[in-house]
Amino acid sequence: MKDFYNGILPENPVFRLLLGMCPVLAVTTAVANGFWMGMAVIFVLTCSNVIISAVRPFIPRQIRIPCFIVVIATFVTIVDLVMHAFLPGMYEILGIFIPLIVVNCIILARAEAFASRNPVPRAAADGLGMGVGFTVALVVIAAVRELLGTGNLVVAGRALFGAGLPIDPALVMILPPGAFITMGILLGALNLVGKKKE
Amino acid sequence: MEFVAIILGGVLINNFVFSRFLGICPFLGVSQKVETAMGMSMAVIFVMTVASAITWPVYHLLLDPLGIEYLRTVAFILVIASLVQFVEIVMQKVSPTLYQALGIYLPLITTNCAVLGAAILNVQAEYTFIQAVVNGLAAAVGWALAIVLFAGIRERLDLADVPRPLQGFPIALITTGLMSISFFGFQGLFKQLFVR
Numbered sequence: 001m002k003d004f005y006n007g008i009l010p011e012n013p014v015f016r017l018l019l020g021m022c023p024v025l026a027v028t029t030a031v032a033n034g035f036w037m038g039m040a041v042i043f044v045l046t047c048s049n050v051i052i053s054a055v056r057p058f059i060p061r062q063i064r065i066p067c068f069i070v071v072i073a074t075f076v077t078i079v080d081l082v083m084h085a086f087l088p089g090m091y092e093i094l095g096i097f098i099p100l101i102v103v104n105c106i107i108l109a110r111a112e113a114f115a116s117r118n119p120v121p122r123a124a125a126d127g128l129g130m131g132v133g134f135t136v137a138l139v140v141i142a143a144v145r146e147l148l149g150t151g152n153l154v155v156a157g158r159a160l161f162g163a164g165l166p167i168d169p170a171l172v173m174i175l176p177p178g179a180f181i182t183m184g185i186l187l188g189a190l191n192l193v194g195k196k197k198e
Numbered sequence: 199m200e201f202v203a204i205i206l207g208g209v210l211i212n213n214f215v216f217s218r219f220l221g222i223c224p225f226l227g228v229s230q231k232v233e234t235a236m237g238m239s240m241a242v243i244f245v246m247t248v249a250s251a252i253t254w255p256v257y258h259l260l261l262d263p264l265g266i267e268y269l270r271t272v273a274f275i276l277v278i279a280s281l282v283q284f285v286e287i288v289m290q291k292v293s294p295t296l297y298q299a300l301g302i303y304l305p306l307i308t309t310n311c312a313v314l315g316a317a318i319l320n321v322q323a324e325y326t327f328i329q330a331v332v333n334g335l336a337a338a339v340g341w342a343l344a345i346v347l348f349a350g351i352r353e354r355l356d357l358a359d360v361p362r363p364l365q366g367f368p369i370a371l372i373t374t375g376l377m378s379i380s381f382f383g384f385q386g387l388f389k390q391l392f393v394r
Binding site for chain 2: 175
């Protein structure tokens with residue numbers, strides 16, 4: 001349980017560890033994109049953590065990284081094929097960032113730092129927690145960007161604010177620069193809150 | 199003209215960092231000093247060009263004819279990982295000076311998503327071999343341009359009076375955002391040149 005919770009707040013992979021920034025910035029143009037990217041990462045992270053933890057006694061130390069990468073790449077390929085078949089629209093939007101989950105630093109970092117040193121149940125909890133933490137971060141960033149960039153939030157195909165908020169949508173927020181700026185300001189705000197607590 | 203389009207597109211318009219979001223981790227990680235940024239850039243330019251040249255035949259001569267395109271991700275990441283290892287060993291033997299300069303950056307490149315990203319984009323864009331290599335080179339040069347410029351700004355940032363909560367990564371990200379806006383200006387350049 002503690003391993004699960006750890007990934008959500010104390011060691012949130014995005015806000016605390018700053019891992020796997022590329023998809024965080026790239027796919028957070030809308031809440032739905034962020035959510036599905038998060039789902040894909042949860043699946044890959046949990047499965048690869050379980051497998052790596054299960055086979056850890058048989059992997060020689062010197063070649064562990066290539067072994068981890070093969071395991072991760074296998075699950076990424078599964079996600080790639082499943083998404084292509086069942087969510088073709090989302091597959092188009094996420095595009096290259098689905099195969100690129102393979103080189104997402106979070107997954108390799110958890111495999112190396114946690115799964116290869118802990119028993120299967122703990123590794124599974126860690127993978128799930130980190131994945132959920134990642135998804136929460138993506139959804140938060142995506143919500144800010146979508147709200148400011150389009151003046152509305154679309155959840156499960158329904159617009160939350162009807163005709164939209166009475167603000168002028170700032171297109172820049174859903175363009176690449178908006179991603180960097182939102183992320184920077186969110187991190188700054190979190191630092192501020194963290195300082196106050198201490 | 200086609201190659202001019204690929205090069206301009208890769209370096210300026212579809213810059214890997216500012217508009218495609220590839221290779222952000224090393225971009226933020228090794229941009230503390232201009233010197234290290236240069237070292238990393240050289241290593242990335244080299245590996246990315248060679249990786250583009252190797253993954254093309256792997257896909258078009260091996261995976262495609264056998265009908266196992268879905269193994270693309272697995273095959274490419276293995277090729278890149280072994281390529282990096284190979285380059286490291288060769289460099290150590292052939293040019294110890296170069297190895298000293300680039301050595302520490304090489305292992306980091308395996309997890310640089312820009313390299314795998316370039317390889318996959320080459321396949322998706324259905325480039326010919328030469329186009330793929332030029333595209334890999336251009337994208338890497340674009341990445342290098344971004345990180346060197348950014349490192350220059352970051353060296354100055356250390357001296358600036360930044361509000362405390364924004365120090366470190368937050369201000370770095372905001373700076374990147376502003377640089378990204380300025381790179382948007384190049385989009386017009388492309389229209390002027392090619393879409394007339």
